Amino acid sequence: MKKFRFIILGAGPSGLTLAHSLLDRGVLRSEILVLEKETTAGGLCRSATVDDSPLDIGGGHFLDVKHADVLDFVFRFMPETEWNRHERVSKIHLRGQMVDHPLEANLWQFSKETQVDYLEAIAQAGCVRSDPTPESFATWIRWKFGASIADDYMLPYNQKIWSMDLDLLGTYWLHKLPEVSFRETLKSCLEGRPFGKLPAHGVFLYPKEHGYGEVWRRMADALGDSIAYGISIESVDLGTITINESWRADHIFNSAPWHHWLRWTDIPESVASDIRELRNAGIDVDYVPETFDGQAHWIYEPAQSLAHHRKLLRSNFCPGSCGYWTETNSVRSVSTTGWRHTNPYAYPVNTIGKPERVARILEWAKANQVTGFGRWGTWEHMNSDIAVKSALALGRSVA
Ligand SMILES: Cc1cc2nc3c(=O)[nH]c(=O)nc-3n(C[C@H](O)[C@H](O)[C@H](O)COP(=O)(O)OP(=O)(O)OC[C@H]3O[C@@H](n4cnc5c(N)ncnc54)[C@H](O)[C@@H]3O)c2cc1C
Structure with missing residues (x-):
């Protein structure tokens, strides 16, 4: 049995940032353990090399530039000089035409x-x-x-x-x-001109020589053996705050989907039913080797005749690459012989009553020394910059 002050579930952007935020505030490495079910860190922000170039396996990922504290933190692991700054070009394919978003x-x-x-x-x-x-x-x-x-x-x-x-x-x-x-x-x-404010990602950063996953990979490397990979959680004893009868903690920070907790521990039926009502959308990311013409970084595709809803033209933001990838809700996906990555937990769905359900789940968790945070711990459709910002603040609030 190993004892830690903090156990963090999930080594996505939220879990990685929280671990660093705690270390920055003087918590010792030996007091933190991050448990990750995959064999690599980065969660939805991971990248793979496909057809000799980076491809973001959780869908198209771009870093928003709005929050200086987030940029400072991210640049610690991948300096500003390693990022390209892009003026967003995104299109909607409608009535046979490409128009700007x-x-x-x-x-x-x-x-x-x-x-x-x-x-x-x-x-x-x-x-x-x-x-x-x-x-x-x-x-x-x-x-x-x-x-x-x-x-x-x-x-x-x-x-x-x-x-x-x-x-x-x-x-x-x-x-x-x-x-x-x-x-x-x-x-x-x-x-004959646009009006209004630019939407999110009006300007965005994307690595010059890597996929978006590189910065999270480096952030994880810097945590060394404070992260355990390929972990299958089987049980959480909330009385003693013990995971898999192996790791004990004073407190658990959870960035994994709440649905998993139904298998791990006994949960009062009122909270369990709130958890069961939480909905998530899965996204399949498919690679297409042909290069798509045009300047867009991505294109929204509302036509029902196409399975996918977005094309990501990586040749326009990944120097030296060819081809593009698509994002398709897994329910609509058709089988393929090409490269595909399936993300069962891609989007938390904003169903009616979700905020009240999440509030009740978080309250029960807090009473059991468990804090929900990140995209799945709060069931919020947050981008990675907000995941970082919130995890930095969470680290400051507890240590
Ligand atoms: C299609 C798409 C496009 C996006 N585009 C952008 C974008 O352009 N810019 C942007 O900033 N953000 C974007 N995002 C959002 C971004 O992916 C999230 O904000 C970010 O990944 C949230 O980080 P997280 O750590 O909270 O969650 P996740 O990245 O989901 O990480 C959760 C981690 O928990 C782990 N985990 C899950 N279950 C368990 C378990 N049982 N035990 C242990 N570990 C577990 C997972 O393996 C994962 O590593 C996009 C998301 C999607 C789906």
Whole structure:
């Protein structure tokens, strides 16, 4: 039996950052153990070499530049000089045309006839007419964007990415979508230019010579044998805080999906039923060796006729590479003989009632000396920069 002050479950960006944050605050290496089920670190941010170039096996991953503390931390392991800075070029493939993302700021790029269709839809949208805010996802999307943008793009795209009944999704997370103003959109169409703020990743960083996984690999290397790989957790005794009858801790930090806990320990039925209700979407990443023309870094594909919902044109952000990869919800994937990586836990799904369920799960966990953090510990659709920011703060708060 080995005893630690902190055991961290998961060596993704959250677990790795938390371990470093604790070390930075004076916790000893011998007091920390990170348990990882895979044989390598990095979680969804891992990369592989495919066709002689890097490929991000969890889907397209780019580092946002908004948070200085996150960049300082990341640059400790991969200096700024090893990253390229890109002005984001992302496209939506719609009505046989490639237009810039976000759609509502770039309607001016369509034919006059399509502009009129979409402008008419926005003019009649519930939010523009100050109708009450709907509570179901599909109705909310129509209320926000108007019928034709919803039916051509937002609903088919969301149907593809979630591959579930969209009305099981809540609307509490949609505040992240931009405001749609009929006046601004009309002005943009008349003047033939975009309007509004750039979305997340307006500028992003991507390694010059590696995939996105390299920085997490280095971060893990720096932790040495504080990480144990290929670990299959069979049991957690919450009375003694002991994992697999081998590792005891004062406290567990969990960044692994809560569903696993149902197998590991006895959980009161009210909490277990909350855990069972948590939904996740799986994503298959497929490599296509042909190089796709155009300048885009990635392309959104709402057409139902294509299984995938996004193409990642790596030749436009990975110097010297060819080919592209696609992201497809695993439910929609068709079998392939090509290179594929399946991520069963890719997206936490924002179902109705999820925030309340997660709050109850975290409360039960806290009472048992377990803290949920990261994408799966909080069931939040956070990007890796936010995973780092939150784990840095968590480390500061406990040590
Ligand atoms: C398609 C897609 C695109 C994305 N694009 C971007 C992007 O462009 N930029 C960006 O910043 N972020 C992006 N993200 C988000 C990013 O992947 C996450 O923010 C980040 O990976 C979260 O880190 P995490 O450590 O919390 O979770 P994860 O990366 O999921 O890591 C969890 C870790 O826990 C381990 N684990 C799971 N179960 C167990 C178990 N039973 N025992 C032990 N260990 C376990 C896993 O193997 C994994 O290593 C994207 C995500 C997806 C799916």
